[in-house]
Amino acid sequence: MLESRLIVEGGRKIEGEIRVQGAKNSSLPLLAASFLSGGTSVIHNCPALSDAYAACRILSSLGCKCKREQHSVIVDSSDADGFAVSDGLMREMRSSIVFLGAILGRTKRCRLSFPGGCELGPRPIDLHLEALKKLGVRIIEDHGVLDCTCGQRPARCDITLSLPSVGATENIMLYSALGSGETVIYNAAREPEITDLGGYINKCGGDIRGLGSSTVVINGVPELHGCEYTVMPDRIVAATYMGAAAATGGELVLSGVCPQDMYSCMSIFSEMGCGVYPYTDKIFINAKKSLSAVRTIRTMPYPGFPTDCQPIVMAVLCRANGSSMIVENIFENRFMAADELRRMGADIKTEGRVAVIEGVNKLLGAKLRAADLRAGAALIVAALGAEGTSVISNVRYIDRGYENIEDELSAVGARIKRI
Numbered sequence: 001m002l003e004s005r006l007i008v009e010g011g012r013k014i015e016g017e018i019r020v021q022g023a024k025n026s027s028l029p030l031l032a033a034s035f036l037s038g039g040t041s042v043i044h045n046c047p048a049l050s051d052a053y054a055a056c057r058i059l060s061s062l063g064c065k066c067k068r069e070q071h072s073v074i075v076d077s078s079d080a081d082g083f084a085v086s087d088g089l090m091r092e093m094r095s096s097i098v099f100l101g102a103i104l105g106r107t108k109r110c111r112l113s114f115p116g117g118c119e120l121g122p123r124p125i126d127l128h129l130e131a132l133k134k135l136g137v138r139i140i141e142d143h144g145v146l147d148c149t150c151g152q153r154p155a156r157c158d159i160t161l162s163l164p165s166v167g168a169t170e171n172i173m174l175y176s177a178l179g180s181g182e183t184v185i186y187n188a189a190r191e192p193e194i195t196d197l198g199g200y201i202n203k204c205g206g207d208i209r210g211l212g213s214s215t216v217v218i219n220g221v222p223e224l225h226g227c228e229y230t231v232m233p234d235r236i237v238a239a240t241y242m243g244a245a246a247a248t249g250g251e252l253v254l255s256g257v258c259p260q261d262m263y264s265c266m267s268i269f270s271e272m273g274c275g276v277y278p279y280t281d282k283i284f285i286n287a288k289k290s291l292s293a294v295r296t297i298r299t300m301p302y303p304g305f306p307t308d309c310q311p312i313v314m315a316v317l318c319r320a321n322g323s324s325m326i327v328e329n330i331f332e333n334r335f336m337a338a339d340e341l342r343r344m345g346a347d348i349k350t351e352g353r354v355a356v357i358e359g360v361n362k363l364l365g366a367k368l369r370a371a372d373l374r375a376g377a378a379l380i381v382a383a384l385g386a387e388g389t390s391v392i393s394n395v396r397y398i399d400r401g402y403e404n405i406e407d408e409l410s411a412v413g414a415r416i417k418r419i
């Protein structure tokens, strides 16, 4: 099969309004949680992305009835009793590991293959497994397969995460939501997507408190039911479009967003010299002045600067006046956009977890390869602000996180098409 490419003609201002899609990183755990609920859920604002389709295939393989009507996914898990996820389905998306807690919580047994590494480097799940063991789950690892069965769950279980892992927090919440016993997670992830997952489980009849704080308390309930729920907006997609406006000297209104989830990103764009104005569910950004370098950016767990926005901001900083530094603290292999940006004329030096970006006057269009989802999005941002035409390959990575990115950007004045 021939792979599609994106052809981007740079140098055109982005101007207009974009309605931001639902969050990928929230919709996947929500879909997993719909298996746990044991009823029918209608999940609105679920982005039409390959990972969300893969999650639905996993749900169907477990015996759920799963149907999509535009951006709403209807999952009926009342008769589902599957407990094994095939290796093929597990490999379709790395975040399939979030099914572990949901399946165990519902069927008390789970077999799935180890998710392995990904483009960002090793993606260990030791914290997920340690926590589940503490909750009484017996886990046998054999040739890359995890075979888990539930034993006696303690009446109260305190889990202190050595780092606030998003996935581990989600799996512990999912596993502990149904049944008896109280689970307290210390140093829990505080990401808005965690609050969204907890919001869904609570709407299904669950009892989870402390969402958004670093201590999350889950009281197991004897049963859950389905509900109707709307996935939160995708803050990384919103930041990507902010990057597109900044890189092209344009102005955008992003609608359907939660500005309060995006302060760390908004403040970086303001520091670059953009006008950034949050309203209730909108962000207005303009980039009338030339951009300036920023103080050191350090990626951190929420509410710090998100690692997923780092490549996008790097792409914008390539043309800012002065030199900027980025320290990547979350994933070790997350400067993959840098090599491609250099092909466009960017001056970026990386060493270990540090990147130094010396702003240049212009970037030139080039043949580029998306190395992962956000690195790919960063290349689009850079190409929109570059002189000449860029051809971006490996678009399938970008498609994992962005719904019709070329249509969204074309509608606000970009010259971008898929071939």
Ligand code: UD1
Pocket: 024, 025, 026, 028, 095, 122, 123, 124, 125, 126, 127, 128, 129, 163, 164, 165, 166, 167, 168, 189, 193, 306, 307, 308, 330, 331, 332
């Ligand atoms: C989620 C997001 C991803 C985002 C990341 C950090 C989804 C589908 N993905 O990924 O887009 O970049 O949060 O905001 O929601 N770690 C361990 N052991 C573990 C678990 C994690 O060492 O058991 C390490 C990881 O290697 C990484 C760090 O902890 O260095 C953060 O990982 P984690 O928060 O778990 O990220 P994900 O849930 O995988």
